[in-house]
Amino acid sequence: MIFLATAMALEGRPMGDELPAPALDFRGEMAGRAFVTLPESGVSRGFALPRARFSAHLQGPYGAGIRLVTVAVRSGGQTGYIGIDGETFVPRVQIAEARLDAPSIGLAAAAGVVDDLWVGTHQPAWGLPEVAGEITLLSGVQDRADLGGWVSWTAPERRFSGSVAVTSGEGERRRERNNGIDTALMVTARPWVSDAGTLVIRAYGKEGSRGVEQARNHRLGGSVGLQHGYVHAGAMTMVGWGSAADGALDPLAVGGFARTGPKLPFVGFGRVDLLWADRDTAGSWSRIVWLGGGPRLPVKPDAPLWLGVGWQGSRFGPDAGPVAGVVSGSDMLFVQLSADITAKVALDGGKK
Secondary structure (H helix, E strand, O other): OHHHHHOOOOOOOOOOOOOOOOEEEEEEEEEEEEEEEEOOOOOOEEEEEEEEEEEEEEEOHHHEEEEEEEEEEEOOOOOOOOEOOEOOEEEEEEEEEEEEEEOOOOEEEEEEEEEOHHHHHHHHHHOOOOOOOOHHHHHOOOOOEEEEEEEEEEOHHHOEEEEEEEEOOOOOOOOOOOOOOEEEEEEEEEEEEOOOEEEEEEEEEEEOEEOOOOEEOEEEEEEEEEEEOOEEEEEEEEEEEOOOOOOOOOOEEEEEEEEEOOOOOEEEEEEEEEEEOOOOOHHHEEEEEEEEEEEEEOOOOOOOEEEEEEEEEEEEOOOOOOOOOOOEEEEEEEEEEEEEEEEEEEOOOOOO
16 A cells, blocks of 8 residues: 555665655554453453554645544552543543655655654554554564654665664653664565565664663664465564563563464464573573454455454463463463554645
8 A cells, every 4th residue: 555655664765766656645554353252350351442543644835744643541650550531541641743755865854743664564464453563663672762863775676674763762652761872773684576466575673762861772683574465474573681670680582473464365474482581591481372363344455444253362471471480371362353444635636
């Protein structure tokens, strides 16, 4: 979709491409879920809102654009009891950026509350955030967005791109708490690009800090992905020095997934996440597996809804679970209806 390729990408249009035409893009993503968790403990069955996200992108003349993204969150959190009007769902700003595209030289830049370089590219690659966020986001190793900016250069035919981001390091939900600046770099190579599919290889590094004490928050990661009309698959790993929970911990994340592509009239997915909260502590591991799928509605490749069933199996090592020294876990079964709808309004008198 044009909206996904231009407004959400963390890289510019390829060098030599034309400027995007002025337009107003909207995207709504919603999902409702019924679930049961075994063994039963606490609230083990009920309903959830795993996805409620609205995006608006205004593309102006001369490559200028702005984008605003909001998500629905519980005002009291998932475990709190103090919120707005009880514990109402309220909108939270996730992205608020000003952007400039200069495809004649392959450059793009954005500033404001911007996508994290890693999550902003790997979340769309995984492609099913209504099931779960990508591994580093879900585990808290990375934030979804941050306050700052980035600049990117993209070669002709998107064979190569490089992006540099400078951000606060505190994420989109916390104000600046120290004088440190996070600097991140991501390079992307596409050695195989054809009508059949694309092979994508990415490398990422970040030097950063977090919190009042300016605790270390460094990352090094890499991934490989295959994008095809019938299947998308990928694998990644990321090592960290310091975490959001404790600057003394050194996390390690490894994951892989396979899912159906956009040319099929149904959705199917399988994914495995492995995380060590501290890679020097063998028992700090956790493993989460997802399996599921279902038909698009109506049953055609470009249908905006899908109805599916899924299973999430979680297992925790003796140093990661709720009871110290005991390997534990749970299984969640769910039924889910998801919608992803886009709309585009041309602002240049209908010219494309």
